[in-house]
Amino acid sequence: MERHQVALYLGAIATGFAVGALVPGAERLELGINAAIALLLYVTFLGIPLTRLARAFRDGRFLLALLAVNFVVVPLVVLGLSRFVAHDDALLVGVLLVLLTPCVDYVIVFTALAGGARERLLAATPLLMIAQLVLLPGYLVLFAGPATLAVVDAGPFVTAFVVLIVLPLAAAALTQAAMRRTPSVRAVAAAGEASMVPLMMVVLFLVVASQARLVVDRIGAVAAVVPLYAGFLVVMAGVGVVAARVARLDVAGARALTFSGATRNSLVVLPLALALPASLALTPAVVVTQTLVELVGMIVYVRLVPRLLPAR
DSSP states (O other), rough: OTHHHHHHHHHHHHHHHHHHHHTGGGGGGGHHHHHHHHHHHHHHHHSGGGHHHHHHHHHHHHHHHHHHHIIIIIIHHHHHGGGTTTOOOOHHHHHHHHSSSSSSHHHHHHHHHHHHHHHHHHHHHHHHHHHHHHHHHHHHHHHHHHGGGOOOOOOOEEEHHHHIIIIHHHHHHHHHHHHHHHHHHHHHHHHHHHTHHHHHHHHHHHHHHHHHHHHHHHHHHHHHGGHHHHHHHHHHHHHHHHHHHTTTOOOOOOOOHHHHHOOOOHHHHHHHTTTTTGGTTTHHHHHHHHHHHHHHOOOOOOHHHHSOOOOO
8 A cells, every 4th residue: 555655645535526526415524534634643643753752843953944944935935926816805815824824734644654754843843833823914914914814813723733733642652651561552553553544545535525515616716726736836845955955954854844845734724714704705715725736736745755855
């Protein structure tokens, strides 16, 4: 399954899109997304010796590069891309919400699949979450005007951090502690690590199937943002490589930096988009479209980034 993971992931996305577009009520699968991602992250965290997290958090060069890419370079890229939809408030707000917020959940999984420094990225998640909470309102005011400030709510960010990071991390720490004393727990942990590819397929299927109808119903209106999202992924691949060289990061750190710069917090900002007033009713579809483009892009990144940043 690991050898053929790219084909399997594409199959999961295609199946999810078909189910979401054709099966009535498929949007209710959204209820299982957080649980599936939490389980996937738990399995991922099991493979990270948590004693290394303290060391990872002290890697000042990596953390500085991560913050600079996500909160200096990315906003400049987003400012340029967003001008193409500045004439439409719903498109503009959706693009800004999703592209200005770095991912803190499944980016760790994709980083691990590409041989990146997942433990350093995990250690940086509190900084990324706090920074986007603090900086997003200011960026929205600068790029879209003061009226957009009303859409920012810290609730979904805090909930996502607890459910998707804190709880799986605590469960993984308890499991690792039990592994040292109980052979049966070691066997369960080994089985869990072997399940990463199937779990990723489940996550991809649930996300796409639950959101496909929203995009299909508004495909004509949201088609304009697809080239922007694809362009963002292309630009950020280059930015990641250059930034890693400037910061003199090792290969694993460089790959993690590249994935963090390219992967966005779409599943966390979607509740914000769904709570917007009727005048911005198109914005949730704009956010979901980014999710679909990004998932395909991440599968490409899993193969592309190790070639751009090969092990020496």
